[in-house]
Amino acid sequence: QVQLQESGPGLVKPSETLSLTCAVSGYSISSGYYWGWVRQPPGKGLEWIGSSHHSGRTYYNPSLKSRVTVSVDTSKNQFSLKLSSVTAADTAVYYCARVGCNGGTCSFFDYWGQGTLVTVSS
Amino acid sequence: QTVVTQEPSFSVSPGGTVTLTCGLSSGSVSTSYFPSWYQQTPGQAPRTLIYNTNSRSSGVPDRFSGSILGNKAALTITGAQADDESDYYCVLYMGSGIWVFGGGTKLTVL
Numbered sequence: 428q429v430q431l432q433e434s435g436p437g438l439v440k441p442s443e444t445l446s447l448t449c450a451v452s453g454y455s456i457s458s459g460y461y462w463g464w465v466r467q468p469p470g471k472g473l474e475w476i477g478s479s480h481h482s483g484r485t486y487y488n489p490s491l492k493s494r495v496t497v498s499v500d501t502s503k504n505q506f507s508l509k510l511s512s513v514t515a516a517d518t519a520v521y522y523c524a525r526v527g528c529n530g531g532t533c534s535f536f537d538y539w540g541q542g543t544l545v546t547v548s549s
Numbered sequence: 550q551t552v553v554t555q556e557p558s559f560s561v562s563p564g565g566t567v568t569l570t571c572g573l574s575s576g577s578v579s580t581s582y583f584p585s586w587y588q589q590t591p592g593q594a595p596r597t598l599i600y601n602t603n604s605r606s607s608g609v610p611d612r613f614s615g616s617i618l619g620n621k622a623a624l625t626i627t628g629a630q631a632d633d634e635s636d637y638y639c640v641l642y643m644g645s646g647i648w649v650f651g652g653g654t655k656l657t658v659l
Binding site (some may be wrong): 460466472473475478481484486488489490501522527529530532534535536537539540541542 | 550601646651653
């Protein structure tokens with residue numbers, strides 16, 4: 428069974444960089460799939476942030492692209508999120524997720540972490 | 550900018566049937582967008598219900614079904630139960646590695 432677990436600071440200061448890691452168990456990242464991040468501000472809906480493959484191919488939400496880096500570390504079987512120049516608007520629960528594939532198209536999220544709240548405040 | 554639209558809220562009686570929809574601010578939703586649906590209860594991570602328009606995720610009861618209705622993707626819950634009271638999100642795959650979430654529908658069972 429694939430399991431994902433987020434970790435990282437729960438409090439980040441404005442203008443600094445938010446950094447989170449998602450540890451994967453039950454599956455080797457180097458075997459394939461895209462791995463991504465989704466966030467949810469308090470009381471609001473879900474927003475896709477970005478996804479990455481161990482080959483280095485990455486995709487980002489155009490609205491966040493200038494501030495986001497998603498990368499995969501196959502040696503540790505984990506992937507990470509970096510979001511720079513954060514503001515209070517980046518306060519959210521951040522979920523890591525695997526991009527599921529079916530019939531040759533990878534188009535949905537099939538496994539999710541439990542989420543971690545990151546608050547941006549001085 | 551692409552906006553995926555969902556009803557903000559919906560209510561259904563226990564045992565009843567409800568259909569939630571997922572549209573586009575401009576254009577029609579088709580199977581080419583590989584619509585998927587997720588259920589989320591407060592404080593919990595999303596749970597994958599439906600992918601590729603109408604494929605149920607493992608362990609999802611068959612009273613949840615997905616389809617295309619007219620120009621929208623649809624999630625139908627047949628025989629609604631109290632624990633179906635949740636937020637439901639659709640996601641459209643826009644291609645080129647880009648996903649867009651809908652704003653979510655808050656479903657009340659009463």
